[in-house]
Amino acid sequence: EDDVDLEALVNDMDASLESLCAASETVPLLHNGQHSRGPVPRARVLQPQAAPRQRVQRSQPVSILAVRRLQEEDLHLRTSSLPAIPNPFPELCGPGSPPALTPGSLPPGPAAAKQDVKVFSEDGTSKVVEILADMTARDLCQLLVYRSHCVDDNSWALVEHHPHLGLERCLEDHELVVQVESTMASESKFLFRKNYAKYEFFKNPMNFFPEQMVTWCQQSNGSHTQLLQNFLNSSSCPEIQGFLHVKELGRKSWKKLYVCLRRSGLYCSTKGASKEPRHLQLLADLEDSSIFSLIAGRKQYSAPTDYGFCIKPNRVRNEAKELRLLCAEDEQSRTCWMTACRLLKVG
Template sequence: SVPFMLQDVKVFSEDGTSKVVEILADMTARDLCQLLVYKSHCVDDNSWTLVEHHPHLGLERCLEDHELIVQVESTMGSESKFLFRKNYAKYEFFKNPMNFFPEQMVAWCQQTNGSIPQSQILQNFLNSSSCPEIQGFLHVKEMGRKSWKKLYVCLRRSGLYCSTKGTSKEPRHLQLLADLEDSNIFSLIAGKKLYSAPAEYGFCIKPNRVRNETKELRLLCAEDEQSRTCWMTAFRLLKYGMLLYQNYRIPQQRKAMLPHFSTPVRSVSENSLVAMDFSGQIGRVIENPAGAQSAALEEGHAWRKRSTRMNILGSQSPLHPSTLSTVIHRTQHWFHGRISREESHRIIKQQGLVDGLFLLRDSQSNPKAFVLTLCHHQKIKHFQILPCEDDGQIFFSLDDGNTKFSDLIQLVEFYQLNKGVLPCKLKHHCIRVAL
């Protein structure tokens, strides 16, 4: 094939809008993401990803950054499509390997009674001459049948095996379930509904040649989110090894090479956020959260006094300030409007179960309230934000009025700096971009 042959690729966003992009035959998933970031004017923080989505099979996976779009598309059926989506968890295992590989699932931790430090797990995966192994019980769907069996399974470089005799890993008791070559690992969407999976933590090893037939899919189901993530991460590491590490390092190296003033003003890194006090004539940086909290409250009062004064003087603004503060959040990417609790779970899971991933939405039970949906330790938690009145003004609070904010933007900015009553600070917001 000639590398400069152009080809059209259609990419969908979460809201159903799509864009047709002309690409070269050697374009990678990362290249296409950067092109879409540029075309849709969103901030490039290297967490955008392309998703290979098979609605009829109930499968999806994030493409690795180095994969060639044209090659992947050639393995997709007519109903399948590419989605453009955030995934903050793409390389999280390089930052926090301890959270991804529970000791009881890593074979050599068991053999050495944990004498090998867990930090060495990643080196073992990346070193092609070592033989890492993940083990544990999984529900395995029998090929071509509806029934599932609970089996003891181990994942090695040579493939995924199940034991025909309890937890024995003797060669004569091991049976090959799936090959890692020429196949990819997918999350199961609606596994209970489509495949009668025993839990919602299903995943699947799909041979690349399979387009629409379900009978050749190797369907598996874990007991919880952490073990599903462990199996899927181990599969990616065994299949791609050092390539994954290079994918993870490239944007960081690129960032280090760029002069700091060339980065877009809009992408604010968490480290550059410091609490500022603007209540006096000169701003000051506040180091401790308690100081930040009182400063935020002082600043809130000062700001409110100014807005009331403006009001008395006869503000030219078409919107009354108190009206504005109750709707201003609708302009923010982190506000997702009238979505259900289930939908908020789905969005957070899709964009990566990392600490501090959040969104705000309208409350379903109280029409005047809002809900902060936040991920912490791979669990999703909900905090109700209630309006409260003080001195004829409406404020918002998620800690029973101890810390009050005149609008939701102030509230979000405060909890990005201070965790307050939350289990962790707000770090990444869920975002949907129209293409």
């Protein structure tokens, strides 16, 4: 009676362990890993069966499951104690969600503005060229040389021509064509032709400025390079002076006055050839103006000579009464005045 059936005892222990594992595996879990408080279904208790002794080794996976369950519960306790932090970018979390910036989500950039410009040749023919708003006069000349199959010898120029005012001028290389056209009247047009004296000043500056017209030359004997640098220097500039025929605004009469060109503008003397500040009167401001040549000054404006030029405010389109008209005695004097005005204006 005191003898214990060891085989039956081992079988009972094995059956108890298996029933415990089956019961723990059937306990439902919430989504956050906590055990449900609902009724736990009863685990089915396996009846002890006679089995070989090797079944004791099947208890090894039970300890692995228990350790894994303890690790999960410990992780849940640690994470549940931390405060909940909302995700500021939920759209970036999901792998299936689209990217925050798509190619079409950004607004399109402003397209470069284009405009048609009509240009006339010397033979009277014309062509319409589509250009960008930031195209300069030099760029347009290069384009016209290429399209017209001309020889590019750096002498081609774009000329602003006003037939109703009898004025014309060569555009500076840096000027924007569209901006210049916006100040032109409907009768005005662009001409594409050669101007061999376009860069002559930079080759022979002394030919443009006679010594008797330049104050700087009278004060010191400078070389060609010094004269050129002095004109291009913004801090100092030689004064151009001499007698010019000046047309009175709003009248047909002309007066011969002593005129001097300074960085602040073009002045005339009210007392002979005096250059004292109290005797100087402003004729024209070059800040917002352009320098033109007179085409037919004698016929249209009763000019006293054929060597007339004009200082035209950019706001003026058809009003000849606001033009500042002047006449020199010869071509060299006119070239000197016009070149000096251009250099003071654009540098």
